[in-house]
Amino acid sequence: MPVGYSRRIAEGGWGASDHRPVRITVLGRVRATVEGTPLPVGPRKQRLLLAVLVGRGGETVPVGELTEALWGGSPPPSAAENLRSYVHGLRRVLGSALLGGNGRIGYRLTTDDLTVDATEFLALAAEGERALAAGDPVTAGSRLREALGLWQGPPFADLGDVPALALEAARLEESRVLAVERRIEADLRAGAAADLVGELTTLVAQYPYRERFVEQLMLALYRSGRHVDALDVYRRTRAALRGDLGVEPGSGLADLQQAVLRRDPRLDRPDPVPAGLAGSLPARVGPAALPRDVPGFAGRTAELAWLDATLTPDADPEPTGVAVLSGTAGVGKTTLAVHWAHRVRERFPSGQLYVNLRGFDPTGPAVPPAEAVHVLLEALDVPPAEVPQDLQARTALYRTLLADRRMLIVLDNAGNAEQVRALLPGTRSCAVIVTSRHRLTGLVAIDDARPLVLDLLTDAEAMDLLRRRLGGDRVAREQAALRELVTRCARLPLALVIVAARAATEPDRPVATILATLRVGGDRLGAFTVDDDVRSDVRTVFSWSYRTLSDGAARLFRLVSLAFGAEFAGPAAASLAGVDEAETRLLLTELTRAHLLTEKAPGRYTVHDLLRAYAAELAADVDAAADRAAAVERLLDHYLHTAFAAAMRLHPNRDPIPLDPPRAGVTVPPVPTAEDAMVWFEAEYRVLLAIPGRPEVARTAVWRLAWTTWDFFNRRGYWTDWAALQQAAIAAAEATGDLAGRAASHRGLALAYGPLRRYPELAEHLGRSLELFRVLGDEVGEAHVHFTYSWLYEQLGEDEDAVVEAEHALRLFESAGHRFGQAQALNAVGWRYAQLGAYERALSYCERALDLLEKLGDRYGQAATSDSLGFANHRLGRYATAIACYGRALALFRDIDDRLNEAEALRHLGECHHAAGDDAAAGDAWRASLRLLEELKHDGAEEVRRRIAALPPHS
Incomplete structure (x- = not known):
């Protein structure tokens, strides 16, 4: 689906006009009308310009792209x-308000006073999909027929073969064929099998390798009493697949053939895939992201049975797909959800997903839906760079990947229904468990979720929990005391687990003495304000467990309430406490054994939010304000200095920023390699994103912290997060009057906007950064800004301006004696001269760059410059030299594990071999490039496929 169209669908379409609504058609000839009256759109290139702008859905299209x-x-x-x-x-025909922009940056459609037939088609098709998923085949068929009726021919039919529209046309055509499949599926489910045989016979002849049409034809024939004809369709399809492509039919088609042979009665059911056949399909390899199951799980027999009946895919009647477990804090919602998920995971062969939405996290705001979908997409193996930037597009991709898969999704600790809604699959083949302290009645009313309110344990269940943790003999010996203990813990699972943990560590101590301690504790700490059903004795349980800690562990427990994120690592805990890591490990072990902390993964810890609230109250009562402030400062120093070390490991030649030495007691773990740096950032970047929102954090540290994340966010493709952190950095630097921080942060925000293609905002922030660097007299900062301007102009197709800016950057770097900047700028000048066709001049700059980069030991720069040298030599017809240059670039990109640039170098190498007349070598290089691009799910794969297809046979 074209990005522009999908975005418009998410936003509700182009909208109606208060002036004169313009309708544009691209499903056939490109035309524009007003209330049915054709508008003179103009000559072919003018219509082509309109088609490109419409396809981008209101985004600015750079002048260079339009020219191309x-x-x-x-x-x-x-x-x-x-x-x-x-x-x-176009402005004269459509109205000047419709088309904005300028000839330096680009143009865009700027108003909502448009309707587009492609947008309407996709919206209607989506309505049909939803109706089909909801079990309404009649409505689904009606919507899909209406959508398909909008097609008047191939997309952009009157524009001919236009490379710029080829991918968009192919995507629209694929959407059309999918809509036909879904419409036929709806008709099959409505019982119209015999009427579909003729249409499906034509479709199978037109699309002989599209196995879904073959399955539908076989099913229509079978339901029409033509069993032999159905088997003959399979035989002919299998022969074609084997003879033409050398492959066997897919498992779905093969299973259907076997079902027809044995006259399986399930084939007569009006299901999209005959019930029971899908169970014989091979299991898909999918994610297994569930947290560890809780050992010694006890009770909840009725609740487990309810989940079985509600969410098991083979249940009859059909399950809703969504269950909401609600209840008070500490009642065991997550424990139940995770335990049930582990118990039934074999029923979900496509895998299990889990995300903690932190709806009631005292450390900061809940996880936004866009971030949660991002987490789930990464678990589904979507490369970060391929994750769409807006929520609607992310949700569409997420639901597409889940369609027809049997997957279990646990959405833990939701704050409200809106936080969950974007994470729900679009089909009923997946099961979803949502846990929340709220009942989320919106999901029940609107999304047909099934609610279950989780109560406290029964007396029997509570005793069973203690029996599993303390042993049957001890429960039998001290049954009376344990029953009173259950009452004192209010039958709350969290409290029982904490008390049981303490009792288990002292097996010779009678439970009666523990009860005596609880009685002494009384209610002096007040009630935990979580729910009227949970009495104040729960807090007394916490206090009893806390009072058994050593002084060091008790202090650390209080201080973890100040942590910046939902979880933290050992070095962060050591910095909070201001003690060394060895001592901290002992304290953390003491806290985890007491169940006051949970070791979520080796070396990473989390604390239940009830316990964290309790720890915060203790800290306010026990620790002086100055001590708490010092702990926060040490923790901030830990993150800032570790992030700085990781950033310099990722980019050793980067200009460092000034940092004060870390305070006494701060632990800064070593970051020995770039790989270690990426691992650290991956574990901690959500914590780093949360830091600017904490009021106790010094504003002076925020822009420096944001600066450290540039390379990580760029490599991972987390550009929206990068931009958000840079915006916080700008605000913090402005609040403190820090000119250097403002200059760096405006440039950082500009760099984040680059991959997002937000070029006007990029230019605006570069301008602000340049002004500030000039006020500061910072030549190197100015040079970096001009270097980025050069990149921007290249993206906009203004190659002459790109050269001017690169040369300006080079002069400034030379004046400042900045060798790495000089090397970068020399390669940039050379590359941009090559784009202008000045290849000899390009070589002179790139050769100087390579010499300097070799002296600096910068392998990435050497790889990029070798690629530039290969390009210039290739264009000069010096194929042997070019092949050697590309080969060196390829080896370096492989060495630094830059797979995307490795694929690009292979593509360039293939082009050079092809130009030199060696099609066999070109084919080898392009096929290697294609494998990488397909693994990365990169759009460039299609171009490489075309090049391979155009080669002579046996190349």
């Missing part, structure tokens, strides 16, 4: 003037 779309790789000298003329023509 209209004239390919050989624009005439008058291209810029001609483009302005076409823009003027």
Whole structure:
């Protein structure tokens, strides 16, 4: 689906106009009408310009991309003037308010006074999908027929073969064929098998390798009493697949053939996939992201049975797919959800997903839906760079990946229904468990979720829990005391686990003495304000466990309430306490044995939010304000200095920022390699994102912390998070009047906007950064800004301006004696001269860059510059030299594990071999490139496929 169209669907379409609503059609000829009256859209290139702008859904399209779309790789000298003329023509026809932008940055459709047939088609098709998923085949068929009726021919039919629209046209066509599949599926489910045989016979002839159409034809024939004909369709399809492609039919088609052979009665049921057949399909390898199951799980027999009946896929009647477990804090919602999920995971062969939404996390805000979907997409093996930036597009991709898969999803600790809604699959093949302290009645009313309120344990269940943790003999000996203990703990699982842990560590101490301690504790700490059903004795249980701790462990327990995130590592805990790591490990072990902390993963800890609230109250009562403030400062120093070390490991030649030495008692763990740096950032970046929102954090540290994350966010593709952190950095630097912080943060935000293609905002923040660096007299800062301007102009197709900016950056780097900057700028100048066709001049700059980069030991820079040298030599016809340069770039990119650039180097190498007449070598290089691009799910794979397809046979 084209990005522009999908975004418009998410936003509710183009909208209606208060002036004159314009309708644009692209499903056939490109036309524009007002209330049915055609508008004179103009010549072919003007219509092509309109098609490109419509496809981008209101986003600014850079001038360079528009020029490439209209004239390919050989624009005439008058291209810029001609483009302005076409823009003027469209403004005259459509209305000047519809088309915004300028000839330096780009153009965009700027109003909602448009309707687009492609947008309407996709919206109607989505409605049909939803109706089909909801079990309403009649409505689904109606919506899908209405959607398909909008098609008047191939997309952009009157524009001919336009490379700029080829991918978009292919995506629209695929959406059309999928809509046909779904419409036929709806008709099959409505009982119209015999009427579909003729249409499906035509479709199978038109799409002989599309196995879903073959399955539908076989099913229609079978339900029409033509069993032999159904088997003959399978035989002919299998012969075609084996003879033409050398492959066997997929498991779904093969299973259907076996079902037809044995006249399986389930084939007569009007299901999209005959019930029971899917159970014989091979299990898909999927994620297994569930937390560890709780040992010694006790009770909840009725609740487990309820979950079985509600969420088991084979249940009859059909399950709703969503269960909401609600109840008070500490009642065991997560424990129950995770235990049941482990118990039934074999019923979900596509895998299990888990995300903690932190709806009631005292450390900061809940996880936004966009971030939660991002986490789930990564668990589904979507590369970070391929995750869409807006919530609607992320949700669409997430639901697409889950369609027709049997997967179990646990959404833990939700704050409200809206936090959950975007995470629900679009089909009923998946089961979802949501846990929350609230009942989430919105999910029950609107999303057909099934609610279950989790109560306290019964007396019998509580005793069973103690029996599993203390042993049957001890329970038998001290049954009376243990029953009173259950009452004192209010039958709350969290309290019982804590008391049982303490009792288990002292097996010779009678339970009666523990009860005496609880009685002394009384209610002097007040009630835990969590629910009227949980009495104040729960807090007394916490206090009893706390009072048994050593002084050091008790102090650390109080201080963890100040941690910045939901979880923390050992060095962070050591910094909070201001003691060394060895001592901290002993204290953490003491706390985990007492069940006051949980070791979520080796070396990483979390604390239940009830216990964290209790620890915070203790800290306020026991620790002086100055001591708490010092602990926060040490913790901030830990994150800032560790992040700085990791950032310099990722980019050793980066200009360091000034940092004060870490305070006494701060632990800064070593970051020996770039791989270690990435691992540390991956574990901690959500904590780093939360730090600016903490009021006790010094504003002076925020921009420095944001600075450390640039390379990590860029490599992982977390550009939206990067931008958000840089915006917080700008605000913090402005609040403190820090000019250097403002200059760096405006540049950082500009860099984050680059991959997001937010070029106007990028230019705005670069301008602010440049002004500030000039006020500071910082030549190197100015040079970096001009270097980024050069990149921006290249993206906009303004290659001459790109060269000017790169040369300006080079002069400033040379004036400042900045060798690494000089090397970068020399390669940039050379590359941009090569784009202008000045290949000899490009070589002179790139050779100087390579010499300097070798002296600096910068392997990434050497790889990029070797690629530039290969490009210039290739264009000069020096194929042997170019192949050697590309080979060196390839080896270096492999060495530093940069797979995307490795794929690009292979593509360039293949182009050079092809130009030199060695198609066999070109094919080898392109196929290797294609494998990498497919693994990365990169859009460039399609271009490489076309190049391979165009090679002579046996190349």
